Amino acid sequence: MKRVPFIKSDLGMMLILSVLIGIVVGAIDTVFGRILIYLTDFRSEHSLLLIPFLAPAGMIFTYYFLKYGKNSSKGMGLVFKAGHQEEDNIPKRLVPFVILGTWVTHLFGGSAGREGVAIQVGASISLAASSFMKRVDASQFIIMGMAAGFAGLFETPIAASFFALEVLTVGALRYDALLPTLFAAFAADVTSKWLGLEKFSVAIENAPSIDAGIFIKLIILGIIFGLCGGAFSSALNKMKNLFVEKLPNPVRRVGIVGGLLSLLLLLLFSGRYAGLGTNLIDASFSASTINPYDWLLKAVLTILTVAAGFQGGEVTPLFAIGSTLGVVLSSFFGLPTAFVAALGYVSVFGSATNTFLAPIMIGAEVFGFENLPYFFIVSSVAFVFNGNKSIYGNQKVAAILQ
Structure with missing residues (x-):
C-alpha cells in the first residue's frame, strides 16, 4: 500500500472522525474493562475452582478462534503490519474474538495483560473508518486507533498518543498523525471516565531532590x-x-x-x-x-x-x-x-x-x-x-x- 501524504484540507474531517473513533473505542474499552474487573474479582474468590480449567478453556477458545477468526488470530502482528502498510485490512471479527479471549484468560487465571485487546480493537475500528477518507494514509488511522484504545483503557491520553506515534517504528515519530491521534486519545479518555471506568493513580510526594x-x-x-x-x-x-x-x-x-x-x-x-x-x-x-x-x-x-x-x-x-x-x-x-x-x-x-x-x-x-x-x-x-x-x-x- 502506497503512503498518501497528509493533506491539510482534510484536517477538519479527520478530526471529526478521530473524536468519533475515540468515543466508540472508549465506550468499548469501558465495557471490556468493567467486565474484566468483575471476572478478576470473581476468579480471586474462586481460584481453586477456576484456575485448574485454564487449559481446557484456552483450548476451546483457540479452536474456534482459528476456525472462524480467519487471519485475526495474528493479533498484534496484524495491527503492526497494517501500520507498516503491509496489510490492507484487519477483520472486524477480531474485535469480539480478542475481547472474549482475554476474558477467558483472566477468568481462569492466565498471567496476562489487557492492552492487547484495547490496541487491536482501536486499530480495527479506526481502520474501518478510514474508508471515509480515501486521500489520507490509512496507517494514520491505525495510529489513531491504537492511541484511542490505550487511552480509553488506562486513561493516560498523552502517554497513549506518544505510544501510538512511536511504537510502530522506533526512532521515527509519525508527526503526520499527531493532531488526530491526540484528539482520538482524549476523546476515548473522556468517554471511559464519563462511563465510570477506574483509573490507577498514586501521588508520589516524597521524591528526593536531585543532586x-x-x-x-x-x-x-x-x-x-x-x-x-x-x-x-x-x-x-x-x-x-x-x-x-x-x-x-x-x-x-x-x-x-x-x-x-x-x-x-x-x-x-x-x-x-x-x-x-x-x-x-x-x-x-x-x-x-x-x-x-x-x-x-x-x-x-x-x-x-x-x-x-x-x-x-x-x-x-x-x-x-x-x-x-x-x-x-x-x-x-x-x-x-x-x-x-x-x-x-x-x-x-x-x-x-x-x-x-x-x-x-x-x-x-x-x-x-x-x-x-x-x-x-x-x-x-x-x-x-x-x-x-x-x-x-x-x-x-x-x-x-x-
Missing part, C-alpha cells in the same frame, strides 16, 4: 530496569519460537502449557501471580508485603502465558514486574519505596516495548507531573540499555538507531 548522588542512583536504576525489560522481551520472543517449534499445533500448545500454568499458579501462593498483576501493583504502593522474587515469578508466568497463545497482552504485568522490582531495589538504594516502585513501573514497560516518550508520560499522568524529571532520567537510561529488544515482534527500528 549528584541521587542522579547516579537514578542512572543505575535505569540500567537495571532497562536490562530487566530487555530480558523480558528477549525471553518472550525466544519462548514463542520454542513453543511453535516443539508444539506446532496451537490448540495442543495452549492445552499443554495451560496445564503447566494451572499447576504453577496454584502451587505458587494459590493464584498470587494469576491475572493482570494489579494485586502486586497495589501492594507495591500500599506498604503491603512484596517478596524479593515476586517480580521474577510474575515475569516467568507471563512469558509462559503469552507465548502459549493466551489472549491479553503484556503491559499491565510489566507494570507489576517493574513496581515489585522497584520495591526490592528501594532498600538497596536508600530511596523511598513508592518512589522507586513508580520508576520501575514506567521504565520496565518502556524498555520492554522499546519506547521512550510513552513511559515518561505514563509516569507523569499516573504519579504526578511534578515527578517528570525522575521518569525522564530513568526511562532515558532504560531505553538505551534494553538491547533494542521489544515484546512486539513486528516493530521496526529506524536506520539511525541500527
